[in-house]
Amino acid sequence: MKPFYEKTIHTKPIFQGRMISLQVDEVELPNGQTSTREVVKHPGAVAVMPFTTDGRMVVVRQFRKPLEKEIYEIPAGKLEKGEDPASCALRELEEETGFAAESLQLVTSFYTSPGFADELLYIFEATGLTQGKVHPDEDEFVEAQLISLEEGLELMAAEQIHDAKTVFALMYWQNKRLKAQLGK
């Protein structure tokens, strides 16, 4: 049963870039009328919440051109064609922070902005970290940092943590902490 389904009548390709592409779909609405949908195609991405044994999380500080500001985020990156999300997570973690992880678990996945983009983000939890050497992509400038949950919540209040995946990470972390306090 798909009562709200919108059938594509025509797809107009607009742009094909390095990271995203854009198309405008003409659709038939459930009431028979037509409308247009602007759709950004994205290869999908992964993000990692890397937890240390002393109860801290690794974040990376980087400049984000669309925001024109630097923010702290959990390590993340886009999927290469055909790449397994777990392999991508370990690769991005090591490239951006130098940390290798012994254990990696998928926590959840979500679409970042379903109104206009098909980007699906997989979120992993990494533990058993060992420090190695950082080697980001050549056009990527990042700096790793370890934060406590309290520091994370302060950075969030100051809008220096200000993106969906890292805000999710803090909520998830806080949940874990509260569950542990309740003995759950």
Place this chain on the structure above:
Amino acid sequence: MKPFYEKTIHTKPIFQGRMISLQVDEVELPNGQTSTREVVKHPGAVAVMPFTTDGRMVVVRQFRKPLEKEIYEIPAGKLEKGEDPASCALRELEEETGFAAESLQLVTSFYTSPGFADELLYIFEATGLTQGKVHPDEDEFVEAQLISLEEGLELMAAEQIHDAKTVFALMYWQNKRLKAQLGK
């Protein structure tokens, strides 16, 4: 101090649509080399977590063209030019669900996908709900539903709740519940 700042050398406009626009920025990297950044411009959006007095939350089911599937989301919509986020939140809540809210509080804001888009999403909590009449936009087909936290977590596990803002809402709600159990 902006050690990772990327200076724009040139902006190439690609597309101007109903909801988003797209540009490609040529930037100077911190190491002096140049690169390009694909940037989707978005007017910003609001989302509302509407909580009823009997401990449920209002979600709306709708078809999302970029995902080619229906999902359950908290009520949300894009900001009109110059519109105040709180007014927009009350408007979208009423249009999509028919509920009016006595009390509205800003909980947080985050960028949905800072790698390629400037969409900033404000998330509100609404309480003191009274049921009125639904009147969505003419090309919008939505159906409101009340869910418990447990039902929400089941929908998330089944990927029927599958977007950043609604996953955030569930984490936030769970946090509140756990804090109440701890007497915090």
